[in-house]
Amino acid sequence: MKVLVTGTAGFIGSHVAQVLLARGDTVVGFDSLNDYYDVSLKQARLARFMDHPNYVHVQADLADRAAVEAVFATHKPQRVVNLAAQAGVRYAAENPHVYVASNVTGFLHILEGCRHFGVEHLVYASTSSVYGANRAMPFSEHSPAEHPLTLYAATKKANEQMAHSYAHLYGIACTGLRFFTVYGPWGRPDMALFLFTKAILDGKPIRVFNHGHHKRSFTYVDDIVEGVVRTLDRVPGKDPDWSGERPDPATSGVAPYRLYNIGNEQPVELLRYIEVLEDCLGRKAVMEMLPLQPGDVPDTEADVSDLIANVGYRPVVPVEEGVANFVRWYRGYYGV
Known part of the structure; x- marks a missing residue:
């Protein structure tokens, strides 16, 4: 297939591009290479497959509306993976307009x-952060996420x-993926x-919020990428069992639309995550609680x-393995 992947200089996007290329797809990469963080790291990610x-x-x-229109008109991708976004939860307090320009416009x-170029399937990145004030664990796509x-x-x-609105109005098959705390080699310096x-x-010293007692479904980047590629290959249709009552948040019923969580099922306390990192580095952290x-x-x-039932996949990499892989990459990349 010919796949447009946005954010190919980014953490997840660069990994997705590599996997698609390795299996024989043509990839049209799109990235602004903005200076939110070290541009040389973004360039190094791209260098792995640029040629x-x-x-x-x-x-x-x-x-840039004209630039995006030109990409579709020139390359006519069959499918799209939209991973480009202004990332980072806390940066929004300083630059809110950047988030709306990139993530909404x-x-x-x-x-x-x-819509205008007949794309078969759009897969786009969402986030576990949409669950917000929802405290019903584990987080399910079938539960409302309105806060x-x-x-x-x-x-x-x-x-x-x-x-969802475009899936309903124009029949564009859309799959949203709610990523849970992604980590691994080539990650972002602000993580x-x-x-x-x-x-x-x-x-x-490291700054440890909530005194290290909060838990996260830390998810290794290779697990995320596998989920992205598998869902890209599974084009959703309308829900044939929809009864005409209130649509399910994850499946719609009135549109070719799906939402999936991609996250490790075993949450890990932050203090344990730090402990694993200390073991991999052979050094103890000085913690500012x-x-x-x-x-x-x-x-x-x-x-x-749902990911298991419909896509046949679940994230499996434990933090002990994933953190060790990150440390090995970090030492090699920075020579420390």
Whole structure:
């Protein structure tokens, strides 16, 4: 297939592009290479596949309507994986307009491209953050998620609703993927594992919020990518069992639309996560214990029963293996 992948210089997008290329797909990569974090890291990710004969790269911003239209008109992708977004929960307090430009306006441009150029299936990244104030564990796609606690989460919830409207109005098959705390090699420098590793190796204290007692469904990047690729290959249709009553949040009923969680079913306490990292580095962390930050939720736990039943897949990599892989990459990449 010819697949448009946005965010190919990003953490998850670069991994997805590599897997699609390895299996024989043609990938049209789209990324702005903005300076939210170290651009040289983004360039290094791209360098792993930039010269592949089935890869074409476009450097542009999703918020640039003309640039997005040109990509669809020129390359006519059969399917789209939208992973480009302004990431980071806390950065929104400083730059809220960037989130709306990239995550809402940019996503509209993707939807319009899919509408006008006959795309077979759009897979897009959402987040476990949409569950927000919901405290019913584990988090299920079939439960309402109407109370996001951050602007980042609100933009991703908007993506889900925008996708549903386009699926209903124009028959565009859309699958949204709620990612749970992704980590692994080539990760973002603003993420906890990256920050902790650098600080411990530099002999500096790490900031541990909620005194380390919150739990997360930490999910290794290879597990996320496997879920993305498998759902890309499974094009949703309308729910044949819909009775005409209130549609299920995960399946719609009136549109070719699905939502899936992709997360490890076994949540891990942050203090245990740090302990695993200490073992891998062979050094102890100096911890500055702090209260829970505004917008953070105490715990996340992924219900992936739909992913297992419909896609035939569940994330399996334990944190002991995943953190060790990250540390090995970090030491090699930074020479420490």
